Amino acid sequence: MPVLTNLRVARVFEQVADLLEARGESPFKIQAYRRVARSLERLEEDIHLLDAEGRLTDIPGVGKEIEKKIREILRTGKLGYLERLKAELPGVLTLMEIPGVGPKTAYRLTTELGIRTIEDLEAALAKGDEFWARVPRFTPHLVDNIRRGLEAYRRRSPRLPLGQATIFFEELRHTLVRAGVSRVEPAGSLRRYEETVGDLDLVVVFPNAEDLARRLTGSPEVELAETAGPGWVRVRLASGLSVDVYVVDEAGFGAAWVWATGNRDHLEGLQARLGAAGYTLTEHGLVGLDGIPLPVAEEGVIYELAGLPYIPPEVRGGRDEFAPDVARRLAELVGLTDIRGDLQSHTDWSDGSAPLEVMVQAAAERGLEYLAISDHSAGRGNARGLDVGRLAAQREVIAALNEELDRRGIRVRVLAGIEVDIRADGHLDLPAEALKALDVVVGSLHTALTQSRDRVTERLLRAIRTGLVDILGHPTARLIGTREPVDFDREAVFRAAVEAGVALEINANPERLDLNAEDIRRAREFGAQFAINTDAHYPSNFDLMKFGVMTARKAWVRRDEVINTRPLAELREWLRRRRR
DNA sequence: ATTTGCCGAAATTAGCTTTGCATAAAGCT
Numbered sequence: 001m002p003v004l005t006n007l008r009v010a011r012v013f014e015q016v017a018d019l020l021e022a023r024g025e026s027p028f029k030i031q032a033y034r035r036v037a038r039s040l041e042r043l044e045e046d047i048h049l050l051d052a053e054g055r056l057t058d059i060p061g062v063g064k065e066i067e068k069k070i071r072e073i074l075r076t077g078k079l080g081y082l083e084r085l086k087a088e089l090p091g092v093l094t095l096m097e098i099p100g101v102g103p104k105t106a107y108r109l110t111t112e113l114g115i116r117t118i119e120d121l122e123a124a125l126a127k128g129d130e131f132w133a134r135v136p137r138f139t140p141h142l143v144d145n146i147r148r149g150l151e152a153y154r155r156r157s158p159r160l161p162l163g164q165a166t167i168f169f170e171e172l173r174h175t176l177v178r179a180g181v182s183r184v185e186p187a188g189s190l191r192r193y194e195e196t197v198g199d200l201d202l203v204v205v206f207p208n209a210e211d212l213a214r215r216l217t218g219s220p221e222v223e224l225a226e227t228a229g230p231g232w233v234r235v236r237l238a239s240g241l242s243v244d245v246y247v248v249d250e251a252g253f254g255a256a257w258v259w260a261t262g263n264r265d266h267l268e269g270l271q272a273r274l275g276a277a278g279y280t281l282t283e284h285g286l287v288g289l290d291g292i293p294l295p296v297a298e299e300g301v302i303y304e305l306a307g308l309p310y311i312p313p314e315v316r317g318g319r320d321e322f323a324p325d326v327a328r329r330l331a332e333l334v335g336l337t338d339i340r341g342d343l344q345s346h347t348d349w350s351d352g353s354a355p356l357e358v359m360v361q362a363a364a365e366r367g368l369e370y371l372a373i374s375d376h377s378a379g380r381g382n383a384r385g386l387d388v389g390r391l392a393a394q395r396e397v398i399a400a401l402n403e404e405l406d407r408r409g410i411r412v413r414v415l416a417g418i419e420v421d422i423r424a425d426g427h428l429d430l431p432a433e434a435l436k437a438l439d440v441v442v443g444s445l446h447t448a449l450t451q452s453r454d455r456v457t458e459r460l461l462r463a464i465r466t467g468l469v470d471i472l473g474h475p476t477a478r479l480i481g482t483r484e485p486v487d488f489d490r491e492a493v494f495r496a497a498v499e500a501g502v503a504l505e506i507n508a509n510p511e512r513l514d515l516n517a518e519d520i521r522r523a524r525e526f527g528a529q530f531a532i533n534t535d536a537h538y539p540s541n542f543d544l545m546k547f548g549v550m551t552a553r554k555a556w557v558r559r560d561e562v563i564n565t566r567p568l569a570e571l572r573e574w575l576r577r578r579r580r
Numbered sequence: 581a582t583t584t585g586c587c588g589a590a591a592t593t594a595g596c597t598t599t600g601c602a603t604a605a606a607g608c609t
Contacts, residue, residue: 031581031592032592036581063581063583066582378594384593446609447609450598
């Protein structure tokens with residue numbers, strides 16, 4: 001799990017890099033800051049600890065200057081250098097929040113047009129095409145792109161992507177434990193694995209809500225903690241995130257947990273069934289016909305009383321979980337323990353942080369039976385993508401590693417793979433012979449993500465019909481809250497994938513969750529097969545698998561629809577058959 | 581700004597796509 005402090009410091013350096021880039025400084029200086037930001041994001045140790053031990057310069061890319069800056073941030077919470085840059089380049093970072101507006105465009109908007117806020121930009125866009133036609137280098141295409149980016153920005157809710165919410169939750173869990181609570185559990189949209197989370201909801205065991213609010217008030221990351229009702233503490237974190245804490249005793253935990261988890265439609269359906277049996281679920285617990293509260297420690301009791309099987313949180317959506325055949329469907333759902341292997345992962349051969357052997361070991365430690373190494377292809381220049389020669393060399397390394405694993409009696413097997421770029425016209429980034437020599441080919445979009453619907457559709461169909469792609473990687477290329485999904489004809493592409501025997505990836509990275517639950521539902525209608533992959537770039541990323549599995553479960557994906565639930569021999573069979 | 585290599589200075593990640601212009605630059609990842 002990434003460390004929140006490290007992420008905050010990384011963010012500061014990202015902003016420094018953005019502003020330096022806006023101003024047109026040396027690319028190498030910019031790169032130096034970006035590199036450190038990425039190192040920090042991937043660092044498992046809290047930099048407070050590294051600082052205390054004088055080991056900050058052990059971090060890749062950290063030298064004397066950046067070490068000083070990290071210390072300043074840790075000490076004061078700010079970086080004077082960044083504050084100065086912000087003052088010299090007002091509005092640039094704000095405008096860069098808009099998808100499609102990079103450092104250069106933001107710089108030109110601020111300097112050439114005096115636009116500094118989102119509202120300024122909206123006003124300028126409202127002036128229409130005649131206005132923009134008079135501004136040099138703001139072509140209709142660029143202006144249109146900005147307009148669409150702004151719409152996406154406006155649509156974007158202040159909700160946190162699931163991965164970030166999880167990190168905040170883990171931090172808060174520690175704070176609550178330090179404050180003396182004996183149990184902390186997530187609830188609300190976080191527990192339901194919704195792709196974004198608005199407020200954090202959680203349930204804790206503690207004797208007294210007022211007392212808990214008082215204890216939390218002293219914590220550094222807590223801005224405000226107050227009781228908002230009986231057994232209910234509302235917390236605002238310094239990050240601005242708002243948290244509802246339900247304070248209960250163990251005896252009533254189950255009922256409170258169901259209530260706090262929701263969602264609203266699910267609770268409504270549940271209420272109807274409980275009501276038929278003579279019970280009411282309230283904010284304060286379960287109440288019998290006689291109006292007497294009944295302590296319920298376990299969630300399962302509630303579902304039993306409602307005449308339902310236990311409904312796991314991720315499928316509490318209010319629509320499908322009340323169907324008569326739900327018990328059978330639940331039994332068939334793919335689960336984390338069904339996943340036998342991971343079919344997309346990166347190493348330091350391209351943009352991963354760890355050597356191949358380390359990634360394999362991390363996969364083995366997590367009980368995976370197989371791991372596909374799928375580094376980027378050469379088209380990802382920035383990721384040091386593999387060309388034909390390096391790919392062949394890596395294949396040999398993998399073959400040797402498999403022999404060694406075999407000798408040492410270690411079960412995990414390594415599949416030689418690639419994440420090959422699907423180029424703007426649908427051609428693959430490597431020749432057919434190179435791809436045919438591999439065990440598994442993941443084909444992904446990484447460039448030209450603003451193409452029209454028709455072009456993307458044609459492009460994907462073409463890639464699918466090469467017969468060389470086994471898995472369509474993160475099919476929409478979205479980044480939750482940052483980059484919109486590409487637009488394509490879902491039906492045409494999903495049908496073509498089914499016909500060609502191409503599996504659709506459910507990318508488990510919580511910044512992607514791609515396909516999302518809605519697209520997965522759609523794809524299932526056409527009989528699609530899925531691969532749930534972490535797309536790991538460093539060892540602890542393998543822990544992200546649960547996010548992918550939960551997303552699949554939200555769309556009621558059965559384990560037999562997921563190719564990486566198959567034992568290795570069967571998977572190999574599937575890959576071979578697809579290639580005929 | 582950092583690393584490498586060597587003690588001060590050079591090298592550092594690179595190709596694809598689009599656009600505007602007609603061969604090259606900017607932006608993106």
